[in-house]
Each structure stands twice: as C-alpha cells, then as structure tokens.
Amino acid sequence: MKFMxxxxxxxxxxxxxxxxxxxxxxxxxxxxxxxxxxxxxDPDSGLVYCLSEAPDADAVQRIHQRAGHPADEIHxxxxxx
Amino acid sequence: MKFMxxxxxxxxxxxxxxxxxxxxxxxxxxxxxxxxxxxxxDPDSGLVYCLSEAPDADAVQRIHQRAGHPADEIHxxxxxx
Numbered sequence: 566m567k568f569m570x571x572x573x574x575x576x577x578x579x580x581x582x583x584x585x586x587x588x589x590x591x592x593x594x595x596x597x598x599x600x601x602x603x604x605x606x607d608p609d610s611g612l613v614y615c616l617s618e619a620p621d622a623d624a625v626q627r628i629h630q631r632a633g634h635p636a637d638e639i640h641x642x643x644x645x646x
Numbered sequence: 647m648k649f650m651x652x653x654x655x656x657x658x659x660x661x662x663x664x665x666x667x668x669x670x671x672x673x674x675x676x677x678x679x680x681x682x683x684x685x686x687x688d689p690d691s692g693l694v695y696c697l698s699e700a701p702d703a704d705a706v707q708r709i710h711q712r713a714g715h716p717a718d719e720i721h722x723x724x725x726x727x
Contacts, residue, residue: 569686569695580725587727605650605697605723612721614650614695616686640693642686644661646668 566643568617568625570636576611583613589632590615597624616642647724649698649706651717657692664694670713671696678705697723 583606590601599619606613615636619625622639629636664687671682680700687694696717700706703720710717 567686569688569693578725580727583725584727604727605648606725606727607650607721607723608725610721612650612723614723640688640691642688642693642695644659644664644687644689646661646664646685646687 569642570615571638572613573637574611575613578606578608599628650721650723651696652719653694654718655692656694659687659689680709
C-alpha cells in the first residue's frame, strides 16, 4: 500500500536538511518493510510530504519517529494516476 | 517549479473517477504551461494530492477550476529528495 504523510512546522527547511531527514528514514526503513520513495518540501509553509510504500501507517510512523521527525498526518493513497 | 495541491471532500472517489479528473486536467494543461505528473487519492478520507510542474500556483488552479475540481490548497514544493 502507498502512503502520503505530511509534516507541519518545517518552516525554513533546507535542501540539506531534507536530504538528511530522508537519509535517516532510509537507513532504518527495512526494519519495518517501508520504502520511502520521494519527499517534497515547502520551506515557506513548513509542509513536507513523503510518499512511501509500506505494510501500514503505523510502520511509516515508527520509522519517522525513530528518525526524529514523526508525521502529523499519514494517509493511505490506494489510488494513483 | 513543482507544486503539490490538495483536494478535500473527495470521499468515495473511484479509480475511474480519479483517472477522468486527471485526464480533464491533461486535456487543457498546455494552455497554462502546467504539467500534471501524478495524483494520489484516499477514498476514505476524501483527500487527493496532485503533483505538478507549473509557472505558478494560479496556473495550477486555473486548470483545476476549468476541469471542474478546484484545489483546496496549492503549495510550491521547491525541494525534492
């Protein structure tokens, strides 16, 4: 199942910080059978969107929490076009 | 510039409806120099996320409005990883 998760409050995030956060997820994602695919960030609004493939939303959150950046919202997105 | 836009209230959207909505955008997107790349939908929460490449957020909204599904949020996402 694919998931879109959303982080709020990341105002001012830089490209380096986004990459570091994503790398921290990638380093441990296999332990929960999660694959983070892409992350998009808007430094002005502080929103970050992450697309992943995962067994369930809890697995996504466990990786994000252990990496130090829990998500504010996690939505399954079963439909893609 | 890439944009992530969000539609609320699309509860119960089907794969066919998502494709029809996306195709309606694609049919006219060139008139605003917008390229819609991917859309993801969660029929349970009614959330739809669309990723696009566009000159600005207003161009994204004009296409979505003309296609009959104005976005509730449009955020530039200058950072991708």
